Amino acid sequence: MAWKPVAATVALLVTGAVLLVDTGAVPAAFPATIAAAHPMPTAAEVQMIPVEGEAERHWSRWRGPSGQGLVSGSGYVDTWSDTDNVLWKVAVPGRGNSSPIVWGNQIFLTTATDGGARVALLAFDRNDGRQLWEAAPARTSAERVHQKNGHASGTAATDGERVYAYLGNHGLIATDMQGEIVWHRDFGQIHASHGTAGSVLLYGDRVIFYQDMQRGAQVGSFIAALDARTGETVWWTDRKEDTGWGTPIAIRVDGHDEIVVSSQYMVYGYSASTGEELWNAGGNMFEVIPTPVVGHGLVFSSSGRAGPTLAIRPGGRGDVTDTHVAWSSPKGSPFVPSTLVYGENLYMINDMASVLTVYRAASGEVLYQGRLGLAQRESFSASPVVFDGKVFLTNDGGETFVIAAGDEFKLLQVNDIGERTLASPALVDGRWYVRTEGHLLALGGD
Numbered sequence: 383m384a385w386k387p388v389a390a391t392v393a394l395l396v397t398g399a400v401l402l403v404d405t406g407a408v409p410a411a412f413p414a415t416i417a418a419a420h421p422m423p424t425a426a427e428v429q430m431i432p433v434e435g436e437a438e439r440h441w442s443r444w445r446g447p448s449g450q451g452l453v454s455g456s457g458y459v460d461t462w463s464d465t466d467n468v469l470w471k472v473a474v475p476g477r478g479n480s481s482p483i484v485w486g487n488q489i490f491l492t493t494a495t496d497g498g499a500r501v502a503l504l505a506f507d508r509n510d511g512r513q514l515w516e517a518a519p520a521r522t523s524a525e526r527v528h529q530k531n532g533h534a535s536g537t538a539a540t541d542g543e544r545v546y547a548y549l550g551n552h553g554l555i556a557t558d559m560q561g562e563i564v565w566h567r568d569f570g571q572i573h574a575s576h577g578t579a580g581s582v583l584l585y586g587d588r589v590i591f592y593q594d595m596q597r598g599a600q601v602g603s604f605i606a607a608l609d610a611r612t613g614e615t616v617w618w619t620d621r622k623e624d625t626g627w628g629t630p631i632a633i634r635v636d637g638h639d640e641i642v643v644s645s646q647y648m649v650y651g652y653s654a655s656t657g658e659e660l661w662n663a664g665g666n667m668f669e670v671i672p673t674p675v676v677g678h679g680l681v682f683s684s685s686g687r688a689g690p691t692l693a694i695r696p697g698g699r700g701d702v703t704d705t706h707v708a709w710s711s712p713k714g715s716p717f718v719p720s721t722l723v724y725g726e727n728l729y730m731i732n733d734m735a736s737v738l739t740v741y742r743a744a745s746g747e748v749l750y751q752g753r754l755g756l757a758q759r760e761s762f763s764a765s766p767v768v769f770d771g772k773v774f775l776t777n778d779g780g781e782t783f784v785i786a787a788g789d790e791f792k793l794l795q796v797n798d799i800g801e802r803t804l805a806s807p808a809l810v811d812g813r814w815y816v817r818t819e820g821h822l823l824a825l826g827g828d
Contacts, residue, residue: 423636423679427635427636427637427679429634430449430631431634437541440810441484441809442540442541443483445765446809450676450723451766452724453768454769455810456770457811457827458769458814458826459814459826460797462825467826469813471822471823471824472822473821474504475493475495475513477495477533478491478493478494478535479530479763479817480492480536482807485542485559487509488505488506488508489508490540491504491805496524497524498527498533499522499524502518503516503517506822516561517562519549519553519566523571524551525550525551527576530763530804531576531577532577536578537581538581540584541584546584548578548591551572553568554567554582566613567613574625580592580627580629583632583641585639587609588609589608590605590630590632592606592621592645594645603623604618604619605621606618619652626646626669626670628644628670628672631676633676635696635697648662649663650662661696663703664703665703667686670686671716671718672684672718675721676723677728678726680693682694682723684716688714688734690713691728691741693707693708694707695707709745714751716732717732718733719765722767722768724773727788727789728741729773731754736761736762737752738751738783752791754793755796762775762776764803764807769809771787771788772784772785772794773785776803776806778803779798779803780799780803799816799818801820801821802819803817
């Protein structure tokens with residue numbers, strides 16, 4: 383394995399945040415291993431399946447229309463504080479870490495009350511933040527959760543007619559846009575390490591999600607596709623993993639669709655139409671949270687507490703570890719936040735040390751590393767977003783570091799919203815919608 387030195391150490395004080403550009407040598411990517419018997423799809427043949435039609439105008443799912451934190455449109459502010467550029471701020475009842483989604487004039491998120499015995503989907507008005515309605519299935523026993531996770535971490539999704547939310551022990555609900563529950567699926571007692579946290583994926587007329595559970599659970603680990611209109615099972619595939627909190631993605635590979643799951647020790651590709659396992663690639667760590675991202679013909683999957691990132695060429699069959707892993711990083715990946723592909727580069731924040739690493743996405747070449755704020759364990763939870771050549775990374779303390787996209791480290795500013803922030807933002811029509819520990823805020827200019 384080759385080692386690539388990075389720039390000399392530089393320490394700066396920027397709006398109260400210490401910036402350290404790492405001086406030590408960091409490992410360059412492992413070289414690609416390609417088997418002639420498995421022709422590789424080109425970059426143009428692999429893409430994250432984006433939302434289409436009216437959904438492109440909204441933020442209808444986890445990480446937005448692209449599914450990767452890429453923001454379209456213009457007019458978004460890039461500076462704020464707990465008072466500057468705050469258009470409105472309202473209290474959110476209960477507790478939850480799910481990210482807001484937006485459709486039309488409504489913002490949707492989930493919350494838990496009564497120690498997790500009651501979990502609900504909430505709707506707020508985009509104009510002033512007032513709560514419009516809540517929808518909650520019947521109370522049931524609360525899951526055992528990690529304190530940081532809580533009972534409402536999975537982000538909802540909507541197609542503009544219904545809103546879908548996975549609520550762990552409380553099952554999966556679909557509501558209409560006025561908050562009436564249209565259908566509800568109960569999956570029994572969910573025994574997941576640290577509780578549930580995965581978000582749902584809308585794929586055509588199906589709602590797809592997966593849940594890995596500890597041994598001895600009432601229902602074993604699975605990935606499932608439900609009919610979005612009725613909640614009936616379209617396909618159900620058993621899984622063997624017992625720990626994880628991830629969200630599936632849908633990709634198009636050389637003319638066919640696959641559902642990709644990055645999970646405990648293994649990344650899987652499933653048939654989108656039948657749920658059949660198509661391929662798997664080893665190399666992940668024991669615990670996996672980040673959602674994969676796609677670009678340059680590759681699926682990027684990160685895992686573990688600062689573990690590896692795998693760059694996988696999808697479309698194979700069977701065990702593709704030795705044939706389709708184009709490159710991998712030995713360490714430094716995020717534990718909780720997802721990564722970001724923008725232009726030629728892959729951006730990832732190691733939340734166990736507050737270190738940003740930027741790779742050339744296609745090759746795995748390390749471009750630079752830089753520390754964002756104080757070095758702390760589990761310091762970032764929100765996933766990054768990008769627009770106008772600027773990457774925004776928010777730590778758990780509510781500080782957002784604004785980085786110039788490119789091959790060199792350039793910290794533009796640090797915005798402090800003044801409250802603990804674990805959820806990822808939603809950006810629509812020139813406004814940011816941010817969920818903090820206790821509030822929902824709209825950020826924007828005059």
